[in-house]
Amino acid sequence: MVIMLQSNLRSKQITKCVPLLSIIIMDHTPSEPQEGCQVSDGVSVEDIADIEEINALTELGTTLIQAILEKEPIANIQELIDAGAPLWFQDNDGVSPLHAAAYVANENLIKIFLDDGAVWNAVDNLGNTAGDIALSMNNESCYKLIRDAGIRSELLLAILSSRSGLEHSSSTLIISDDDTTAVGSTDAFLASSLEFTVDEYDQEICLLKPEDDSKVGVMMSWEREIMSRTVDELCSDHPRLEEGLRVLNIGFGLGIIDSCLQRVTKIPSLHVIIEAHPDVLVQMKKQGWYQQPGVKIMEGKWQDVVQRKEFLDLGAFDVIYTDTFAENYQELCKFFRLLPDLMVGPDARFSFFNGLGATNALFYDVYSRVAECHLSDIGVHVSWNDVWVGGEEDQERWGESRKYFTQPLYRLPVAQLKSTV
Numbered sequence: 001m002v003i004m005l006q007s008n009l010r011s012k013q014i015t016k017c018v019p020l021l022s023i024i025i026m027d028h029t030p031s032e033p034q035e036g037c038q039v040s041d042g043v044s045v046e047d048i049a050d051i052e053e054i055n056a057l058t059e060l061g062t063t064l065i066q067a068i069l070e071k072e073p074i075a076n077i078q079e080l081i082d083a084g085a086p087l088w089f090q091d092n093d094g095v096s097p098l099h100a101a102a103y104v105a106n107e108n109l110i111k112i113f114l115d116d117g118a119v120w121n122a123v124d125n126l127g128n129t130a131g132d133i134a135l136s137m138n139n140e141s142c143y144k145l146i147r148d149a150g151i152r153s154e155l156l157l158a159i160l161s162s163r164s165g166l167e168h169s170s171s172t173l174i175i176s177d178d179d180t181t182a183v184g185s186t187d188a189f190l191a192s193s194l195e196f197t198v199d200e201y202d203q204e205i206c207l208l209k210p211e212d213d214s215k216v217g218v219m220m221s222w223e224r225e226i227m228s229r230t231v232d233e234l235c236s237d238h239p240r241l242e243e244g245l246r247v248l249n250i251g252f253g254l255g256i257i258d259s260c261l262q263r264v265t266k267i268p269s270l271h272v273i274i275e276a277h278p279d280v281l282v283q284m285k286k287q288g289w290y291q292q293p294g295v296k297i298m299e300g301k302w303q304d305v306v307q308r309k310e311f312l313d314l315g316a317f318d319v320i321y322t323d324t325f326a327e328n329y330q331e332l333c334k335f336f337r338l339l340p341d342l343m344v345g346p347d348a349r350f351s352f353f354n355g356l357g358a359t360n361a362l363f364y365d366v367y368s369r370v371a372e373c374h375l376s377d378i379g380v381h382v383s384w385n386d387v388w389v390g391g392e393e394d395q396e397r398w399g400e401s402r403k404y405f406t407q408p409l410y411r412l413p414v415a416q417l418k419s420t421v
């Protein structure tokens with residue numbers, strides 16, 4: 001079991017995974033004295049038995065990690081596992097047996113541990129998964145074993161959760177969590193006010209100020225390169241460019257992508273923008289977007305707008321982009337399922353802000369591939385383009401905002417309906 005790390009495409013930082021043993025220890029801290037079975041100072045016989053069991057597990061787990069790091073023969077390691085050494089154990093540094101196996105680059109052990117249920121996404125105290133360790137050691141085969149286990153596990157959990165109707169799971173990253181704050185809930189976000197400003201590094205930003213005094217960038221202009229490359233990939237060699245593309249964008253933010261879309265060599269014949277936040281709509285009015293020829297602004301949440309007759313009457317699109325805020329992967333998946341109806345045909349192109357898991361290399365890789373699998377399921381093929389975004393100094397990029405994207409490469413998806421012929 002691993003504590004929720006990150007479920008939103010934008011806005012949230014990965015939080016440290018709490019080793020399970022510390023949860024058990026906290027759960028078993030003696031509290032109220034129990035009648036009839038107390039030993040001393042409110043500690044019950046059951047509590048002592050539990051503490052002894054925890055100590056035994058801690059010892060076994062520690063011995064297992066040592067044995068792996070000391071490269072003992074697999075038979076010794078298997079013996080420890082058979083004796084009950086827990087694969088979910090993490091020592092004081094947060095190192096698990098899987099981390100240890102990655103440190104010693106032992107593919108066999110990694111396979112055994114993953115098959116036996118080791119937690120693929122456990123992070124150590126420095127925020128590294130076993131996959132990150134394999135990656136940092138340039139060990140592609142070990143990395144792929146862990147990454148593929150992550151993809152399988154996330155896909156399976158997504159299926160199980162959709163079948164059982166479960167909304168929540170503590171062991172997966174992509175299932176929605178309980179966040180009701182403005183960074184994790186659309187309704188709370190839409191009820192919060194936004195600040196459009198320029199930071200001390202001359203960067204245009206749209207900021208949300210949650211109640212806890214922190215600042216979260218809803219959109220920051222360091223992402224300009226991502227948006228402009230996205231438009232390039234979506235439009236520049238589009239077979240219908242000369243006719244004037246029919247474009248749909250969800251989420252205006254700072255209007256960066258919409259401005260890029262207006263600058264393609266042939267202006268779009270129809271440019272629909274769906275935007276839900278009242279403060280953003282005010283900005284759009286101030287900037288004259290409502291008067292822009294060919295631009296149609298549809299106010300409201302995309303989930304509602306796409307059902308309106310006024311929207312359905314517009315027909316299908318050549319180019320579609322979505323980049324919202326405070327929405328989780330499940331919402332993005334819901335949008336994926338609309339694509340076959342929204343895209344005009346196999347020439348139409350779709351992209352989305354690919355930010356899930358983007359504060360950790362392994363998670364970013366896993367979730368890019370999970371999205372690819374889900375799109376493939378509905379008949380949409382994705383190709384990926386890498387955009388270098390690692391250039392700026394951290395402070396210049398983030399100012400006072402929480403960091404929501406820390407990878408040096410942005411993986412830009414371009415998706416098209418698979419041709420049926």
Ligand SMILES: C[S@@+](CC[C@H](N)C(=O)[O-])C[C@H]1O[C@@H](n2cnc3c(N)ncnc32)[C@H](O)[C@@H]1O
Binds near residue numbers: 302326
């Ligand atoms: C990250 S910004 C988009 C940035 C934009 N791509 C740009 O280039 O500036 C996200 C935008 O999505 C809007 N938004 C969030 N949830 C939405 C929803 N459910 N429907 C429509 N718009 C939404 C937010 O108000 C915000 O303006």
